[in-house]
Amino acid sequence: MNRNKILIASLLLLQFELNSKCSNAQVNFGQFQNQHTFTQTSEFMPSYIGEGVRKFKITFFDFYVSASNSSISIAQLNSMINSNSWSNKTIDSLLNQLKTENAIYAGGNFSFLNVAININKHKRKFLSASIGMRERLDLNMIYSRNLISLLLKGNKQFAGEKINLSPLSVNFLQCTDYYFGMKALLSFKLGKKTLLKIKPELQFHYLTSMANVYMKKADFNLFTQPNGRELNLNYDYDMYIASPGNNMGVHGLFGEVLPKDIKKNLFNGIGGGKALDFGLGIDVNDWIKINMALNDVGSISFKNHAVNYSGNGDLEFDGFSTSYTETQNSFKSQTDSMLSILKPTIENAEYKVPFATKYFTNVSFNLMKKRKKNGMVYFRHTFNVTYIKGFKNYLNTTKVPLMALGYNYSVGNILNFGINAAKRGSDIKSVGANLSCQMGHYQLWFNCNNLLPLIDKRSAKGVDGAIGMGMEF
Amino acid sequence: MLSFRPLLFIILIFFCGCKKFQQLDSQIHPEWLAPIAKTTVSLETLSLLDSTQFTRKIPSLDLGFPSGITLDLPALYFSHLGPYPLAVSDWVKEVHVQTLDLTISITNSFPITIGAGTVITIRNDNDTINNQNIVSQTPLLNDILPGRTFTFNIKLNDRIIDDTVFFYLDQFNSPAQNNVTFTNSPATITVGLNILSVELIKFYADRSKSIRDTSEFSIKKNTNTHPIDDSTVEGKLIIYIDNAFPLNSSFQVYFLDGSKRNVVDSLFDQGIYLQSATTDDNGSPTSITHSIDSVIISSGHLQKIKQAKFAVSSLEMNTINNKSVEISANKQTYLDIQIVGDLKMNFHL
Known part of the structure; x- marks a missing residue:
């Protein structure tokens, strides 16, 4: 038992490296704690394949949407939107909320089918597999406090100072995800009573995408001379866009998108890729279970309908030249000339966009083991600790980890409900709840990881929610 | 000649450019410090002759x-x-x-x-x-x-x-x-x-020349649908001048009413006076004079300028008090003017 405690403590210590950057890791972590939704969890944490399932389970749908930002509370947002006047105080208050880097996220995960099967050998689970399809949408924007401060308060505050307007990036990825996962179950007897189960897993994803925005690089610096006689903008950006539209760069960034173009690429997409999820589950005993995963390791390639917009250079501005006689035309031509310098170089380009790789760990402590007549094993009380961390601030991941604590209560595995509380970075908190029921073979579930908009708008910085339905046999 | 029309146009842009947000009351005052316009007057662009x-x-x-x-x-x-x-x-x-x-x-x-x-x-x-x-x-x-x-x-x-x-x-x-x-x-x-x-060019000593240029100036006309809001902009325009001409100069912009007879206001309180530079016998500048002046942009100023229909730019140049009999200026002489805005814009969000 001491060995188990040391193992858990070591894992937690290794992972608790909270810091105070922006964070918006948006996965439905509330489903980790409810046995009825383990199959959905397996979409990104394959060690849950076949968990909470006797023989097999079909999920008809499971829809999850979320939106959040890292800095501004919903109360503050409401106040700004409803206010008839913005004062300098409002602006200062807004800027005080912003961090050096800030993020906005919106996305969704729409599972249309998931089938999980357990294969038994000598009446014990031996192999589990799952297959499914889902739509994934992720949009994130990273922006700097300096940029907002510049727009709202002007550049005089930065006179004599070179300010970094980065990061400034927008990333968007839509993809259809076809996946297949396998999990093996290896049992080891430790002592007389303890049975250690090791569950290595691998999940393969084949993905097609219809649209992507990938900001590979975006550096902007502005220098204002102390006396204002010269502005110097240094810029270096590299952005890729894939779209089913035609004439990209001519008819807007995404080109001219017609219904027929969407229809033509509906199933095959305009880009394709592969990804792997690696997972490891350890059932230390019946009461302590540890699941770990590294997911979305891979990339997606865009060959056609892909354009690279890039630009870099220095723009020095010391005033419009007035050496022309036709002044208005002259200003227009000079403005056009300046804007043309900033205009990107547009090239058709094949490119590869990485997925948002994340690392998950979930430790569950289960109490009061029960077995139903149909053989289904469940626990009346389940406590969870979840840790999620991305490797960069990109799509639905952030470098800042998320820590969540959850508790679930099961009434005969017919009605399960629970609560959770999560913390991202230093100041982003959320409180959530989940509810599910199983009537015969039918399961229906709801969950929300962020009920703060209903409880405390001053702390709420996002909303999300999920609903799903399936059949378990 | 040295044309002030660009300057006037820029002032118009700054006075009127923020109107698109004018739907709600606002107290936001972003402060911008930025170069607005510049011009270099050379011997070629200076009006040398009485007529062409x-x-x-x-x-x-x-x-x-x-x-x-x-x-x-x-x-x-x-x-x-x-x-x-x-x-x-x-x-x-x-x-x-x-x-x-x-x-x-x-x-x-x-x-x-x-x-x-x-x-x-x-x-x-x-x-x-x-x-x-x-x-x-x-x-x-x-x-x-x-x-x-x-x-x-x-x-x-x-x-x-x-x-x-x-x-x-x-x-x-x-x-x-x-x-x-x-x-x-x-x-x-x-x-x-x-x-x-x-x-x-060799100038006579103790001579002066006056150049005036009149152009239409109507804020309402230029802003088209948006009348100017007096509180849109306040602050100052800072004018930096490097004079390498061996000519004393002063310039001013006058705003006239529709009759062109009455001066409504002027851009500078006293006009800007530029001390001449000195040149050697070959006309090359041996000293360059630097000067800085500023114009306060206030709502009172704008109220008056709103009434103007014409603007007259006036440039007075002379070689008075120059000890030489003749004053030479070659291609290396110039007059650089740069206008920097230090403006508080009242955005309406």
Whole structure:
């Protein structure tokens, strides 16, 4: 038992490296704690394949949407939107909320089918597999406090100072995800009573995408001379866009998108890729279970309908030249000339966009083991600790980890409900709840990881929610 | 000349450019510090001459024939008909031009033909014996019949033009004609001078020159649908000037009402005065004067400017108090003006 405690403590210590950057890791972590939704969890944490399932389970749908930002509370947002006047105080208050880097996220995960099967050998689970399809949408924007401060308060505050307007990036990825996962179950007897189960897993994803925005690089610096006689903008950006539209760069960034173009690429997409999820589950005993995963390791390639917009250079501005006689035309031509310098170089380009790789760990402590007549094993009380961390601030991941604590209560595995509380970075908190029921073979579930908009708008910085339905046999 | 129209246009942009957000009350005051406009005045762009077009009349008496009398004329020949002096400038003593565009028109209002072979000569003085003073000579290839105008264009390089040039019709010839009656209408020579490139200018000492340019100025007209809001902008415009011309200068912009007679307001309280730079004998600047001035943009100022229909930019230049007899300026002389805005914009969000 001491060995188990040391193992858990070591894992937690290794992972608790909270810091105070922006964070918006948006996965439905509330489903980790409810046995009825383990199959959905397996979409990104394959060690849950076949968990909470006797023989097999079909999920008809499971829809999850979320939106959040890292800095501004919903109360503050409401106040700004409803206010008839913005004062300098409002602006200062807004800027005080912003961090050096800030993020906005919106996305969704729409599972249309998931089938999980357990294969038994000598009446014990031996192999589990799952297959499914889902739509994934992720949009994130990273922006700097300096940029907002510049727009709202002007550049005089930065006179004599070179300010970094980065990061400034927008990333968007839509993809259809076809996946297949396998999990093996290896049992080891430790002592007389303890049975250690090791569950290595691998999940393969084949993905097609219809649209992507990938900001590979975006550096902007502005220098204002102390006396204002010269502005110097240094810029270096590299952005890729894939779209089913035609004439990209001519008819807007995404080109001219017609219904027929969407229809033509509906199933095959305009880009394709592969990804792997690696997972490891350890059932230390019946009461302590540890699941770990590294997911979305891979990339997606865009060959056609892909354009690279890039630009870099220095723009020095010391005033419009007035050496022309036709002044208005002259200003227009000079403005056009300046804007043309900033205009990107547009090239058709094949490119590869990485997925948002994340690392998950979930430790569950289960109490009061029960077995139903149909053989289904469940626990009346389940406590969870979840840790999620991305490797960069990109799509639905952030470098800042998320820590969540959850508790679930099961009434005969017919009605399960629970609560959770999560913390991202230093100041982003959320409180959530989940509810599910199983009537015969039918399961229906709801969950929300962020009920703060209903409880405390001053702390709420996002909303999300999920609903799903399936059949378990 | 030094045009202030760009400056006025920029001021208009700043006064009126923030109106699109004007739907709600606002107390946001972003402060911008940025260069707005700049201009460099060179010898070429400085208005050196009194005019770019000069006309000189040639009465019939210069041919020796009074008007109103009918005559039978023999063939005429004058080795030098003239001089016809044209005062180019009263403050420029001498211009060493690298490139000069000359457009010359002769309108023959005489009842006789001006014969081919007549030479139009421009001299720097009225000495017809010395050929060193010749600026240009152009012979007529065809006759100019009575009532006709002949125009030609020539480009001259590396010439010196004095403050007064003298036109001559050398080798003037005309065939014999009978029953000819001269009228009071003189023949005319019109000369267009366009200095493209200047090497050196020598100014007279203790002379001054005033240049004024009037242009339409209407804030309401320029902003089209959005009338100006007096509280949109406040702050100041800072003007940085580097003067490498050996000329004392002062400039001002006056705003006039619709009658053009009443001054509504001026851009600067006192106008901006620029101390002249000094130059050596070759006209190269030996010292450059730097000055900074500013204009406060206030709602009171804007209220007045709103009433203006015209703006007059005024540039006064002089060589007063210069100890030299003549002041030289070569291509290295210039006047740099840069306008920086230190403005508090009242955005309406």
